[in-house]
Amino acid sequence: MTPTVIHEKCSGCGTCKLACAMENFSAVQPARALLRIEGRFPAPGDYQIHFCDQCGECADNCPVDAIAMEAGVYRVDPDLCTGCMTCVEVCPKGVMVEQPGSELPAKCILCGACAEICPRGAIVMTESMHA
Amino acid sequence: MYGYAGTILRIDLSSGAIEKQPLDETLAERFIGGRGFVAKLLFDELPRGIDPYDERNLFIAATGPLSGHLVPASGKTHFGTKSPATGGYADSNMGGHFGPALKYAGYDMLIITGCSPVPSYLFIDDDQVEIRPAGNYWGQGALTAEKSLKTDLGEDFQILTIGPAGEQRVRYACLSHDFGRQAGRSGVGAVLGSKRIKAIAVKGTGSLPVFDLKKAFAAGKEAYKKVSAKPGFTEWTPEGTAGITNWVNEVxxxxxxxxxxxxxxxxxxxxxxxxxxxxxxxxxxxxxCPTPCGKYGHTQTRLGNAYVEGPEYETIALFGGNCELKTIEEVAYANYLCDELGVDTISAGAVISWTIECFEKGMLSEREIGRPVRFSDLETVNYLLDKIVAREGIGDLLAEGVKKAAEKVGQGSHAFAIHVKGLEWTGYECRNAPSMMLAYMTADIGAHHSRAWVLGHDMAGAWTNVHDLVSGGGTVERQPPARIRADSARFVIDSQHTRPLFDALGICRLQLMELGFEVENYEALFYFITGKKRSWKEMLGVSERIWNLTRSISAREIKGFGRSWDFPPDRFSTEPIPSGPNEGYFIPKESLDQLLDWYYAERGWDANGLPTRQTLVRLGLEEVADQLTAEGVLTH
Known part of the structure; x- marks a missing residue:
């Protein structure tokens, strides 16, 4: 799956974040969501969707090689991860997320829950060309 | 308790005491949440007869069981207090993200009493709760203060602020949040200002307990699909509430x-x-929310430029119609001024238009006002707002609202001081709309439309679906005279139970009222989230209980409260509409009396409009009947 985000369609409702937390953590807890919505107010007065584009910065900087690409998605191996949070610091989108109540970070695995729920069509998942 | 956060946060600003207490299950069962909690807490804990600015007044922020859950538009927060505008029961609600953040921090409700010794703000970061000095935030505009706090605390904080109007206790000062959402009505911002609280900053990272998460998630996803499939979804959303401007003019x-x-x-x-x-x-x-009403934009006028959310329909009505600003840019700029100063656009528009009419009639002079004031003049709006918020000169009088201002000015100016119970009237003129007139007359906080919106019962060419409302741009035709009908009472009452039920649940009514999203969906979501099987009909019974309780609070707090408090200004019963589709119509006083007779009878209230003991007992409010009897409010 390849995500496409259309910032201009986002209305900042945050439904995507709640659906993400419910899908991935079985929790009504948007603080755990693996994407960010940034409201830029009062100026320029818009929303930016920050979404993992699988750039690999997290994997490149992980000191214990706990993050690796599997089927087009970088995943954190909880057995190897030491919780140093280096990946959280280097993530250019700010979507490697330190999890409340957990010592390990988490990241988007392209489950598509956000795109499925988004009422504005601002996040769209398409079949990847090179999956 | 599933659905709820489970804790009430109490803050006594005078002593600095911060207390967390478990949410009582019986309270949740009997009053659901939001507006229901506000009413029950005010009845139980508000010392009788105090001034709204007495430090013993309560300021309550309450969410509902569905707030923060995967339910369409679950962002509502309800605020309650004794109103500085009316002296009676007050509540005002707001969308945005504040209420869900409060719940994720662990609190269903925040109850503030006392008065801070110095200007302060409340800091809530999950378990960490502090009263912090407001420092330079005090004195800032409501939008500016929100930006300052976001910059200082971080984007993850949801911020509620008051503007200078709240600090100056303007009786229609509002609460502001999310750069354009307001709890505008009843002067709730003035009460927070009287407690010297500039802002409330909340960050919540916790989770909410759910009875059946799997089914709640599935039903939630299905709900978004169903809402998106409603014909109104694509028609309502593009323009939001402003989309009805054509229709309201054409009828x-x-x-x-x-x-x-x-x-x-x-x-x-x-x-x-x-x-x-x-x-x-x-x-x-x-x-x-799947159907965003908010339209955020930028306006340019000869007085200045501004980023602003809106204007929503009500602001268009009160500034574009009532003050007759001729362009959307000017209406939006007036909207921005109100937002930054922290005043309700509805009451502010009504106060300014009343002032202009007083000036035109010679009841207020140029010397008293400080300059000539005119309709269709943005400078007039700007000038008067500045005076009001600074409480300078004429502004000190106008900051009291049209009712009190008219009492001072006299000369018959009360006849066109457009309010009920001291709360200024919102965006619907009703001289050929008797059901809607009755809705305004009997709304529990004063002249407000959101308790019952029943124009469809009155108007020929009335809307049957959202398409009729927003298609607009059609013809302006003379309307036939509306009939004064006994069934108006039942129609208004049903609406007064349905719409405010959403205020108890902590969600927005729009998906049901405007889009026709069926009540069965809410019943299912309520069950999967809370584990309680409650039918819509049974919950409407709770809504009736709440309605009688809010009426009882005003009866207790306002000396002589009753039928005489339910009338509109004389303009509506004596002056025929001079132009437009309803030219020549008005509703005589005897017809208004007739409407009230039908309404009181249908509610089980006495001829003076007070709930009877029998009605209160039927609704499970025996303790209310006992207290009102003991205090001499109820005599039968």
Missing amino acids: GVFPTRNFKTSFSDHYQAINGKAILKKLKITDKGCYC
């Missing part, structure tokens, strides 16, 4: 020149389409 209910008439011939310059063409940058939605 002649648009307040114009201080409710002198009910049609503005420039309406197509200030409608929803004008917003899209001239202002809009982005849709701006409340938490989990």
Whole structure:
């Protein structure tokens, strides 16, 4: 799956974040969501969707090689991860997320829950060309 | 308790005491949440007869069981207090993201009493709760203060602020949040200002307990699909509430020149389409809302430029119609001024239009006001808002609201001081809309439309679905006279139970009222989230209980409260509408009395409009009946 985000369609409702937390953590807890919505107010007065584009910065900087690409998605191996949070610091989108109540970070695995729920069509998942 | 956060946060500003207490299950069962909690807490804990600015007054922020859950538009927060505008029961609600954040921090409700020794703000970061000095935030505009706090605390904090109007106790000061959402009505911002609280900053990272998460998630996802499939979804969302501007003019209910008439011939310059063409940058939605009413944009006028959310329909009505600003840019700028200063656009528009009419009639002089004031003049709006918020000169009088101002000015100016119970009237003129008139007369906080919106019962050419409301741009035709009908009472009462039920649940009513999202969906979501099987009909019974409780609070707090408090200003019962589709119509006093007779009888209230013991007992409010009897309010 390849995500496409259309910032201009986002209305900042945050439904995507709640659906993400419910899908991935079985929790009504948007603080755990693996994407960010940034409201830029009062100026320029818009929303930016920050979404993992699988750039690999997290994997490149992980000191214990706990993050690796599997089927087009970088995943954190909880057995190897030491919780140093280096990946959280280097993530250019700010979507490697330190999890409340957990010592390990988490990241988007392209489950598509956000795109499925988004009422504005601002996040769209398409079949990847090179999956 | 599933659905709820489970804790009430109490803060006594005078002593600095911060207390967390478990949410009582019986309270949740009997009053659901939100507005229901507000009413019950005010009845139980408000010391009788105190001034609204007495430090013993309560300021309550309450969420509902569905707030923060995967339910369409679950971002509502309800605020309650004793109203500085009316002296009676007050509540005002707001969308945005504040309430869900409060719940994720662990609190269903925040109850503030006392008064801070110095200007302060409340800091809530999950378990960490502090009263912090407001420092330089005090004195800042409401929007500016929100930006300052976001910059200082971080984007993850949801911020509620008051503007200078709240600090100065303007009786229609509002609460502001999310750069454009307001709890505008009843003066809730003035009460927070009287407690010297500039802002409340909340960050919540916790989770909410759910009875059956799997089914709640599935039903939630299905709900979004169903809402998106409603025909109204694509029709309502583009323009939001501003989309009805055409219709209200074409059926002649648009307040114009201080409710002198009910049609503005420039309406197509200030409608929803004008917003899209001239202002809009982005849709701006409340938490989990699939149908964002908010249109955020930028306006340019000769007085200045501003980023602003809106204007919503009500602001268009009160500034575009009632103050007769002729362009959407000017209406939006007036909107921005109110937002930054922290005043309700509805009451502010009504106060300014009343002042202009007083000036035109020679009841207020240029010397008293400080300059000539005119309709269709943005400088007038700007000047008077500045005076009001500074409480300078004429502004000190106008900051009291139209009712109190008219009492001072005299000379018959009360006849066109457009309010009920001291709360200024919102955006629908009703001299040919008796059901809607009755809704305004009997709304528990004063002249407000959101308790019952029943124009469909009155108007020929009335809307049957959202398409009729927003299609607009059609013809302006003379309306036939509406009939005074006994069934108006039942119609109004049903609406007064349905719409405010959403205020108890902590969600927005729009999906049901405007889009026709069926009640069965809410019943299912309520069950999966809370584990309680409650039918819509049974919950409407709770809504009736709440309605009788809010009426009881006003009866207890306002000396002589009753039928005489339920009348509109004389303009509506004596002056025929001079122009537009409803030219010549008015509703004589005897017809208004008749409407009240039917309404009181249907509610089981006495001829003076007070709930009877029998009615209170039927609704499970025996303790209310006992207290009102003991205090001499109830005599039968």
